[in-house]
Amino acid sequence: MERHIAYLSVGSNIEDKIGNCRFGIKALCASGESRVLRQSGFYRTSPVDFEDQDWFVNAAVKIETKLSPRGLLEAIQEIQTRRGRKPNTVRFGPRALDLDIIFYDAVVMNAEGLKIPHPRMHKRRFVLQPICDIDPSIMHPILQKDMRTLLNELKDSAQVIEEIQ
Numbered sequence: 001m002e003r004h005i006a007y008l009s010v011g012s013n014i015e016d017k018i019g020n021c022r023f024g025i026k027a028l029c030a031s032g033e034s035r036v037l038r039q040s041g042f043y044r045t046s047p048v049d050f051e052d053q054d055w056f057v058n059a060a061v062k063i064e065t066k067l068s069p070r071g072l073l074e075a076i077q078e079i080q081t082r083r084g085r086k087p088n089t090v091r092f093g094p095r096a097l098d099l100d101i102i103f104y105d106a107v108v109m110n111a112e113g114l115k116i117p118h119p120r121m122h123k124r125r126f127v128l129q130p131i132c133d134i135d136p137s138i139m140h141p142i143l144q145k146d147m148r149t150l151l152n153e154l155k156d157s158a159q160v161i162e163e164i165q
Contacts, residue, residue, distance in 0.1 A: 001066050003065065004065050004066075005037075005064060005065075005103075006034075006062075006063050006072060006102075007060060007061070007062050007063075007101075007103040007131055008060065008061050008076070008102060009058065009059075009121070009124075009126070010097075010098070011045075011058040011126065012057055012096055013053060013055060013056040013057070014094050015096065018042055018057050018164070020057075020096050021057055021058075023079075024080070024083065025039065025059075027079040028061070028063060031075070033075065034063045034067060034072070035065075036061050036062070037062045038061070038134045038135075039059060039060070039061045039062075039134070040129075040130035040131070041130070041163055041164065042057050042164040043059065043126060043129060043130060043162060043164060044056070044057060044161070044162045044164055045057070045058045045125070045126040045160065045161045045162075046158070046160040048126070054094065056126065057164070058126040058127070060102070060127065060131045060133070069104045069107060069109055069116055070111075070114060072101060072104070073101060076101070080096075080097045080098070083096050084097070100127075101114070101116055102117060102118045102127060102131065103116065103117050103118075103138065103141075106139075107141070108141050108142060117141060122140060122143060123154070123156070125151070126159065128150055128151040131147050132151055135147070136151075
């Protein structure tokens with residue numbers, strides 16, 4: 001069976017934030033279809049876009065998966081629902097668990113409900129910093145820049161990120 005490498009962003013800003021993130025990471029592996037190869041540390045991060053909400057906890061994981069991009073998305077959506085995520089009434093609003101596919105191999109995909117690489121990842125410090133912890137040399141297949149360069153080019157100083165010890 002073919003295996004793929006994917007990078008996922010993990011986040012939560014409701015209740016037990018770190019516990020929610022850990023649940024999501026563990027649930028990814030429970031089916032045996034995916035396994036975590038590397039995980040970043042956890043970060044406390046300010047909300048972006050919709051700022052009138054609690055701060056997030058974010059991390060990133062590098063996984064090996066047997067799932068297709070669509071299959072991985074469906075698995076992620078099911079995990080988020082199990083952890084109590086409700087359909088957002090506010091775009092970028094509070095959520096118990098947020099799992100996003102950032103990269104899937106070097107795939108570029110623009111399908112209904114699924115865009116890879118994630119279309120806003122290069123503008124998000126809470127995505128770039130944890131991925132840099134795993135591997136700063138990963139190349140963005142469209143922008144043709146590595147993660148360290150994208151992080152260094154990010155000028156939005158309003159995006160606060162603090163490592164959780």
